[in-house]
Amino acid sequence: NAGVMQNPRHLVRRRGQEARLRCSPMKGHSHVYWYRQLPEEGLKFMVYLQKENIIDESGMPKERFSAEFPKEGPSILRIQQVVRGDSAAYFCASSPITLAGVHEQFFGPGTRLTVL
């Protein structure tokens, strides 16, 4: 069972371009979470999605950022008109649905976005 996959691993964009980050959760997992991490800082929650639904986007900037988790295919975090301050590592995590209701999150290797 492959782990959480993220691609690309490294992404370089110029200011004003769009960045698309993809995340394939572990097989059987239907919850996806996106985090942003700046150097020497902790993980900042951005958005929590289930298939075709955004459950909690309270950590995501209101402008330029959007996320989706379609019925088929990976989850996508999209950043429009990138600025230098968007440079960071973006991590995706997934977890399963269980009756117990509580599970650890399984993290991908991250996408390192650099905005020139």
Add this chain to the structure above:
Amino acid sequence: SQKIEQNSEALNIQEGKTATLTCNYTNYSPAYLQWYRQDPGRGPVFLLLIRENEKEKRKERLKVTFDTTLKQSLFHITASQPADSATYLCALDRQTGANNLFFGTGTRLTVIP
């Protein structure tokens, strides 16, 4: 919103000693608390989960305690090894849905041979 404080950004200890990392939270009491390990350039890896009705959890050389009165969790690594050197993150439930977590900034542990 929840505020999490993890003791000192960096902790250095001698190999073989017990490392103790602290996680304090200030607002609501979480239903559970998790600890993760993160190595440079990699995603976090889950270590232990402890629920609010549990005082202590163990896994091999790891031990976690959870004191809801003090609003604190302690994470211990006994007989520490250089391979334990990493950043350790404390995470609490966000109370907004199953498994949704709020992470601390982490403590960077260095075990000196």
